[in-house]
Amino acid sequence: MPEAPGVEYREIPGRGCLNLRGDADDPTLRDATATTLGTELPTEPCSWQSSGDTRACWLGPDEWLLIVPDGEQSRVEQQLREAVSGPLSVVDVSGGFVHANLGGDNAAKVLQKSSPYDFHPRNFPPGRCVQTVFAQAGALVVAIEDGSFVLIFRRSYADYLVHWIADAAEEYGYPMHRT
Amino acid sequence: MLHIRCPYCQEMRSEEEFSNAGEAHIRRPPDPAALSDAEWGDYLHFRKNPRGPHREVWVHTAGCRRYFNVLRDTVSYEILDVYPAGVPDPDAPEETTP
Ligand SMILES: [Zn+2]
16 A cells, blocks of 8 residues: 555536625625525635535635536526625636645645745634735635645646646655546 | 735735835826926826835735735835825825815
8 A cells, every 4th residue: 555645636626616896895795695605705814714515715805706516607696696786796717717626744835835925734724715826826725624725726827737736746745636 | 035914915925926016196187188298297207216215006916916005115125014005195295175
């Protein structure tokens, strides 16, 4: 039996995402997201809220990324448009992004090698999400419940970033799984 | 390498995540047609370029993508203050309504 890998990388298939912009103080926006997604909109900077298979990530004081099971996008978009009376922009950006999971004992080290952000668990525990420079490209990094990380990055960077991660993780005994 | 506190992300972040967008608190003249060429040229092209504290605009390019204001010492590079976009220039003389 080979040793447990220090880093595991897997693409997460079947994810859709929407960019949402609106007024965080608008009660119709807060109610609509709670009803539609089953989760509150996070208003604390660089944090997320989730319910089941759905996650809302803070991107800015009036901007969020809603991650939903693929196929749910138009339902979410429609319900938000119907229910929100304040300023609203909701755009299905699923086609532009790759979602991947980076796990294993040394996953945080791979992040630390790739970014100027402080990914030490003391600074970046589960519940946080951050948009930052990642391997000179950009990524949204989400620290999820089980201690691993979800990376969301532009599809056009995917090939480059997968090779970057493979190179950065090689010293930790990295095997690659693509699903 | 500077560490800059983004007033929206509310965290210290590396300079690499930001871009400088020049002098802050430059107001577009309300009636450009009333200005002389010299005054319009001043507005478009001339900046303070001080030695010492300088109010400037930065954008958190790789983060939340918001613009905000920074008071930075151009000699020591020390960042003396950071505040959101839309806050009036603290150095501006009080506006009086006629
Ligand atoms: Zn920011």
